Each structure stands twice: as structure tokens, then as C-alpha cells.
Amino acid sequence: MNKREAKQHIDRLRKEINKHNYHYYVLNQPLIGDYEYDQLYKKLQDLENKYPDLISPESPTQRIGGQPLAGFKTIEHSVRMLSLDNTYSEQEVRDFDTRVRKQLGKRVVYEVTLKVDGVAVALHYRDSVFKLGATRGDGVHGDDITQNLRTIRSLPLRMLSKDRELANIEVRGEVFLSKKAFTDLNRQREKQGMPLFANPRNAAAGTLKLLDAREVAHRGLDMFIHTVPRQPGPHYHSHYDTLVALGTNGFKIIPHIMQCKSLDEVFQYIDKWRNAREALEYAVDGLVIKVDEFKERERLGYTIKSPRWAIAYKYPARQAVTQLQSISVQVGRTGRVTPVANLDPVLLSGTTVAHATLHNEDEIRRKDIRLNDYVIIEKGGEIIPKVVGVVKERRTGKEKKFKFPKKCPVCGEGLVRLPEEADWRCVNKSCPAQIKGAILHFASRQAMDIHGLGYSLVNTLVDSGIVKSLDEVYRLTAAVLADQERMGTKSAQNLIASIEKSKEKPFEKVLYGLGIPNIGMNASHVLVESFGSIDKISQAKHEDFSRISGIGDIIAQSIIDYFKSKKNRQVIENLRRIGLNFVHKKSRTTLFLAGKTLVFTGELESMKRADAQAEVRKHGGQPASAVSKQTDLLVCGANPGSKYNKAKKLGVRIISEKEFLKMLKKGGKA
Ligand SMILES: [Zn+2]
Known part of the structure; x- marks a missing residue:
């Protein structure tokens, strides 16, 4: 067999193996037995061993590769990864539908899917090959976890067929552990004396954070694709159709997906899965309702936090009953004092619960919660469960009323409660x-x-x-x-x-870090984009804020109050002197180099090589030190070395430093 024949043979084997992977891991309908599969796999491995330069990253033999990482690179999402509005109320689903129809002026088709309790990720494909995968992170920036995602067998390293509109797509999905994989993992950890994961989602999130992909490969992660953030091309105007096409192209799309032509159909779906979801192999906590047409999504747009064309409905939380042993009082970073119930530990939706929030003094009084009471706790979308009521039938007379402290449990100063507020505060x-x-x-x-x-x-x-x-x-x-x-x-x-x-962190992060009450990451982003500097923000008046969409009265008042304090102003002044960023530097990075490998040769005039490589990383690319067939671009400075000749020989595209700079500036074309 000569090399050309070997290459053809390798291509055929890869195609064959990819097809069987798809039938086994995605469709759950294997076409051949394990033995036959192993034979094919071994044949491919042997050939690749014989012709190592024919190995390419998307080969099925290369899923688990590479050395453990020192840390994850940060990448910027090309389309913000927002979370969805979610609700437990059927009425709010009706309101959502009314709003959507009113704004579009017609009936709409919804795409409805199960909401799997997992970890959201984004996957980028170039020329039908998986190139880059990232976590949601803060919605703007995520971690590059490509190496870990590659180990998930149901993720296609290469799409099954060529579809021009889908070849360079970004898809989003949910990485999860099946209930069985979760139980197995915890059982194994228990044996090894390691801490147990609280639930499948935590276990999946913890696994994706591992730096060693070989370890990840053993955990049994799986994933469903549920979102295509941008219309891939003129052929695909329905999101549902796009997902179905991806499903036949190698992807494991979210099961039980449905197009609903009316709200009644949506509610039928909700009812159908209310109890049936318990029998599924993975945890489902609700469902997602999205407007199906890409064009209509565009018309509806976004609020500061979430798309207007989607809503998540969550099934009401599970409850448990346990005894309230004591109440402690915590002081938060804004001085807010919160009573916390210390409970006899109890299992609730797969998690052991020992603490629950009691919100505030009025809530305790209103629900008549007493020490030693048997209380009903509930877990909703929040991380901390809450006490929703008391089982009064189980009272024995030994219950005691709780006296809310008058002094801060930490500093001893008297607590303050403003007339219009429910919370006591340490001021x-x-x-x-x-x-x-x-x-x-x-x-x-x-x-x-x-x-x-x-x-x-x-x-x-x-x-x-x-x-x-x-x-x-x-x-x-x-x-x-x-x-x-x-x-x-x-x-x-x-x-x-x-x-x-x-000290290098951008202003947006600094502003968020100051911890001004009610200023979350989204608000911080909007404020920085709108005002540009701390001086402008600190001098802004109510009417200045009211002009900005997404900044309501509460946020505005919070900022104004914050800057009234001399101490706060002093801290900012000190931080500014230390060198922190209090001015917005406009630099929109895009991921136009995602999945591309760049090599530098010769001396660069305008920047150090390390900085040039950092630029490449910032835009999603991968700097490499040597030219190979995998190299996409060679950037050529003065007095280039032997890499230049090698690149020429291999037909790698070569650009000058000037062109490289132009490319960075334009975010793409040189
Ligand atoms: Zn205090």
C-alpha cells in the first residue's frame, strides 16, 4: 500500500467509524457488535501509526489526547450566552405568549423542548470539523474547554455529511451526567474516600473543570444540542428544522423536541412530562419554549438579561419535611441580615439539605416558625432551599418562638430597619x-x-x-x-x-467588583458601555440613568447612594491611584481566529512575539511554534527562518506583519 492508498483507506475507515459512533452514541441503535467495531478501530490505529503524518485532530482515534492543561484560556463569545427568563407559573407562560403575539402581530409557532439540568456550552465548527468549545462563563467570556468536550462520544468531531450552510456553525447545548453515571461516579468516590457530588449537574460542572482530559473521559459525560444562536443560512429559517438537520448530521439533539402551533399544545406538552420525566435517564427540571422562526426572534430581540423570544417553564419544586434545630443570623456584604434555618439534614431532590433561608423577621412571624418545629422545605431554582411552612400537627409544646437579635452578631452594633424595608441591616x-x-x-x-x-x-x-x-x-x-x-x-x-x-482587569469588572448593591454583571456592562468612566457614573443624575434601557430606578438610586458616601469615594480614589481601570477601553474582540493555528517567523517590528501570540489567543486562535500541515497561517516578520520555506512547501498561507495587524484591526479579512 502506498501513501496515497493509505490515505484513502484511512478516510474510509474514519467515515465508517464515525457512522457507527453516531448509531451507537447518538441514536442508541448500533449497527454492528463491539467486536467488529473494535476491529475497525484497530485497523485505523495501525494505519495511523504507520503513517503518523496522516493523523488529524478530528480522527476518531484522537478524542482523548494531549497533556493536562495548566489552566483554561478565556475566550469571548461571538453571541452573548444569556440565560433564559424562567418561571414556575403557568400564568406567566400565558403572559409570555400574549406579549410575543402582540409584538409580532400574528400567531407564532413555538419550539418546545425538555430542559435538561446540565452545564451550558458553546461549540464552534469550521469546515464541518469541531474546533472550539467553551463554557458559558459570565455570558461574555467563557473558558476554552475544547479538550474536555472532545472526550464526549456523542459530540461529532466531524459532521457526517457536507452541508454548506451548517459547515461553519456555532451550536449550543447542555453537558450532563445521566442519573446512572452520576450514581456510579459517587459510589466510586465514596470507595476512594473522596467528597461526593451533590447532584448530577454539580458533577458535570466539576468534571468539565478538570484539567486532565483523560480523567474527564472516564466520567461518562453526555450532551444534547438545543440551540443554534444564529441563522445558519437562507435555507434554514426555522430553528426546529435546523436542529433536525443537525440531528441527521451527527449531533445528538435534545430529545422529544416539538413544534407547537398553539399555547394549548404547549400546555399539553407540559402536562405530558410533569411525571413522565422521572422515568428519563437524565434530570429534567422543566421545559423551554422558544419562538421557532429566526426572523421572528430577531424582531423580538433581547432585554438586558435574556431573549424576549424564549421562556423556561420549571416544574414546581419538590418538598421535604424536617426538624428546625436552630436559627442563626448571617450578615451579607451589603449589611443585610438574613436568618438561616439549621435543619436536621434531609434528602431533597437528590441533595442533602442542612440549611434553608428564612428570608427575614416578618417571614418568620407570618409563617409562625418556631424552634424545634417540623418545617416544610422546598427547593426551587435557587441554590439555597427555603422554609415554606410549618407542620403544626406535629407540635409537642416544646417549640419556642425565635427572638430576632437587636445587635449585629458580628460587630455588636445596633441593627437598623428602615420603615419601607423588610430586612434588618448592620449599617x-x-x-x-x-x-x-x-x-x-x-x-x-x-x-x-x-x-x-x-x-x-x-x-x-x-x-x-x-x-x-x-x-x-x-x-x-x-x-x-x-x-x-x-x-x-x-x-x-x-x-x-x-x-x-x-490591576489589568477592564473597568467593567472593576465596577462590578466594587459591590454596589443591585449592580450585577449585566448592569455593570451596560453602565460601562453607556457612561465610559467612573467620573461620569458618579456624577450622573436620575434623569441620566432613566435614558438607559436596562437601568431602572432601583439601580439608579443604588449608585447615587453609593457615591454619597465619603468612604466609598475615598476607596475608589485609592484604587485609581493604585492603577485600576476606571475608564472604558473600547476593544471589541471577535473570535475570527477560532480553531486556526498560527505560526510566527522572523522579527516582528510592532510588537513582541509573545504579545502577538496573546493577540492570537484572544481571538480564539492557537499559536504554534512549528509549521505543519495543521498550520493555517504563517506570519512573516523580517529575516524569516526555515519556517518560511516549509510553509511554502506545504502550501500554508503566508502573510506579512502588516497584513496581520490589518487583520487584527478589521477582525477578520486581511
Ligand atoms: Zn455588623
Whole structure:
């Protein structure tokens, strides 16, 4: 067999194996037995071993490859990954339908699917080959988890057939663990004395965060594709049709998908799955209702948080009964005081629950919740379950009423409750509980992303008076840190480096990190885009905010109140002097290099090579050091080396530094 014949043979085998993978992992209808399959696979492996330069990343033998990663790259989503509005109320589903029909001025067709409780991911294909996969992250930026996603057998590394409109598509889906895979995984962890996962979704999320793809491959992850964020081409005007086409093209699309021509049909679907979902192999917590036509979606548009053309309906939560042992009171970073129920641990929808929120003093009184009561707890969409009522029939007379504390349990100052508010607050700006909360929020991943500034260290630093406000985080030194208990020199240095690096975070993250009440990531994004600088925001009046869509009165008042405080203004001034970004730098990165491999040769004039490589990564590409058949582009500086000749020989596209810069500027075409 010569090389040309070998290549043909390899191509045939790959096609054959891909087809069988699809029938086995996606359709669940294998066409051949395991033995025959193994023979095909082995034949391919042997041939590839003999002709290693014919190995390509989309070969079925290459699913699990590569070395463990040091960390995940961050990528920017080409279309924001928003979460959907969700509701437990059938009335709100009706309201949604009314709104949609009113805005479109006609009847609509909905696409309805089950809502699988998993982890959302985005997959990018180039020329029908899987190139890049990412987590949702904060909706704007996600982690590049391509290597981990490749291990999921139902994910096609190459599409089965060529469809020009689908070849360069982005699809989104849900990675999940089946109920069985979850039980098996926990059983195995129990044997090894490792902590158990609370539920299948946590287990899937934890698995995707592993840096070693070989470990991921053993966990049994699976995935469903449910979303195509952009109309792929003129042929596909219905989202449903697009998914069906993807389904025949190798993808495992979300099962039981349906087009509903009326709201009645939607409710039939809701009823059908209310109990039937328990028999499915995967966890389903509701369903998703979307307007089907891409064009109509475009007309409906988005709110600041979610698309106007979709809503998730969640089945009402499950409940459990357990005994209330005590009530403790927590102080949040905004000074809000929340009573928390400490419970006799009980299993609820697959998770052990030991704490539940009681919201506030009025709620406790209204529900007449007493210590030692048997209480009904419920888990809704929130992470923390809540106490919804008391089983009064089980009272024995030993129950005691709870007295809400008058003083802050942390700093001892008197608590304050404003007439129009339900919550008690600690208004002591130097209250350690608030400082701790503020620092943890500031250091969190979505904000300044400071690694190593965790709960116990922040506790120590605040309690010992070393850090009294956000800006003092930047005064920490490795020497001071190394004095702390359990802190080695190495981790102290790492933390200092991470603090230093956080100074580069864009204004949007800094603003969010300040922890102004009611300013979440979305609001922060909008404020930064609209005002551009902290000075403009701090001077803005009510009418300035009211002009901005997505910024309501509550947010506006919050900001105005925040800047009234001299202490807050001082902290910002200090942070500004330290060098944090308080001005918006407009740089919209796009992922136009997604899946592309670039190599540099020669001396670049305008930037260091490391910076050029960072630019490539920022736009989704992969810088490599050597030219091979996998190279998409060679960027050629002055005095190029041997890579130039090799690229020429292999027919790799070569561009100059100037063209490279132009490409970065234009976000695509050189
Ligand atoms: Zn306090």
C-alpha cells in the first residue's frame, strides 16, 4: 500500500467509524457488535501509526489526547450566552405568549423542548470539523474547554455529511451526567474516600473543570444540542428544522423536541412530562419554549438579561419535611441580615439539605416558625432551599418562638430597619462581616479574579486588622502574607502575583467588583458601555440613568447612594491611584481566529512575539511554534527562518506583519 492508498483507506475507515459512533452514541441503535467495531478501530490505529503524518485532530482515534492543561484560556463569545427568563407559573407562560403575539402581530409557532439540568456550552465548527468549545462563563467570556468536550462520544468531531450552510456553525447545548453515571461516579468516590457530588449537574460542572482530559473521559459525560444562536443560512429559517438537520448530521439533539402551533399544545406538552420525566435517564427540571422562526426572534430581540423570544417553564419544586434545630443570623456584604434555618439534614431532590433561608423577621412571624418545629422545605431554582411552612400537627409544646437579635452578631452594633424595608441591616461600614463579604466579592472570578484570596484567609486578614477596605488588598506583601498561618512562601508569592495581575482587569469588572448593591454583571456592562468612566457614573443624575434601557430606578438610586458616601469615594480614589481601570477601553474582540493555528517567523517590528501570540489567543486562535500541515497561517516578520520555506512547501498561507495587524484591526479579512 502506498501513501496515497493509505490515505484513502484511512478516510474510509474514519467515515465508517464515525457512522457507527453516531448509531451507537447518538441514536442508541448500533449497527454492528463491539467486536467488529473494535476491529475497525484497530485497523485505523495501525494505519495511523504507520503513517503518523496522516493523523488529524478530528480522527476518531484522537478524542482523548494531549497533556493536562495548566489552566483554561478565556475566550469571548461571538453571541452573548444569556440565560433564559424562567418561571414556575403557568400564568406567566400565558403572559409570555400574549406579549410575543402582540409584538409580532400574528400567531407564532413555538419550539418546545425538555430542559435538561446540565452545564451550558458553546461549540464552534469550521469546515464541518469541531474546533472550539467553551463554557458559558459570565455570558461574555467563557473558558476554552475544547479538550474536555472532545472526550464526549456523542459530540461529532466531524459532521457526517457536507452541508454548506451548517459547515461553519456555532451550536449550543447542555453537558450532563445521566442519573446512572452520576450514581456510579459517587459510589466510586465514596470507595476512594473522596467528597461526593451533590447532584448530577454539580458533577458535570466539576468534571468539565478538570484539567486532565483523560480523567474527564472516564466520567461518562453526555450532551444534547438545543440551540443554534444564529441563522445558519437562507435555507434554514426555522430553528426546529435546523436542529433536525443537525440531528441527521451527527449531533445528538435534545430529545422529544416539538413544534407547537398553539399555547394549548404547549400546555399539553407540559402536562405530558410533569411525571413522565422521572422515568428519563437524565434530570429534567422543566421545559423551554422558544419562538421557532429566526426572523421572528430577531424582531423580538433581547432585554438586558435574556431573549424576549424564549421562556423556561420549571416544574414546581419538590418538598421535604424536617426538624428546625436552630436559627442563626448571617450578615451579607451589603449589611443585610438574613436568618438561616439549621435543619436536621434531609434528602431533597437528590441533595442533602442542612440549611434553608428564612428570608427575614416578618417571614418568620407570618409563617409562625418556631424552634424545634417540623418545617416544610422546598427547593426551587435557587441554590439555597427555603422554609415554606410549618407542620403544626406535629407540635409537642416544646417549640419556642425565635427572638430576632437587636445587635449585629458580628460587630455588636445596633441593627437598623428602615420603615419601607423588610430586612434588618448592620449599617456599620467597618463591620468585619461586610468587609469580608466585600473583599470576597471583589476577588471573585467574575470580578477581579484574584486566586488564593479565599474565605479563611480573608477572615484572618480582616480579623487581624491587616485589611480594612478593598484598596488595602493591594498593600499586601508576600512577607505579610507568609506570616499568616498555613500560608507558604510560594502561595504567598502566587497570591501577590495574582493581585498584581488583577490591576489589568477592564473597568467593567472593576465596577462590578466594587459591590454596589443591585449592580450585577449585566448592569455593570451596560453602565460601562453607556457612561465610559467612573467620573461620569458618579456624577450622573436620575434623569441620566432613566435614558438607559436596562437601568431602572432601583439601580439608579443604588449608585447615587453609593457615591454619597465619603468612604466609598475615598476607596475608589485609592484604587485609581493604585492603577485600576476606571475608564472604558473600547476593544471589541471577535473570535475570527477560532480553531486556526498560527505560526510566527522572523522579527516582528510592532510588537513582541509573545504579545502577538496573546493577540492570537484572544481571538480564539492557537499559536504554534512549528509549521505543519495543521498550520493555517504563517506570519512573516523580517529575516524569516526555515519556517518560511516549509510553509511554502506545504502550501500554508503566508502573510506579512502588516497584513496581520490589518487583520487584527478589521477582525477578520486581511
Ligand atoms: Zn455588623
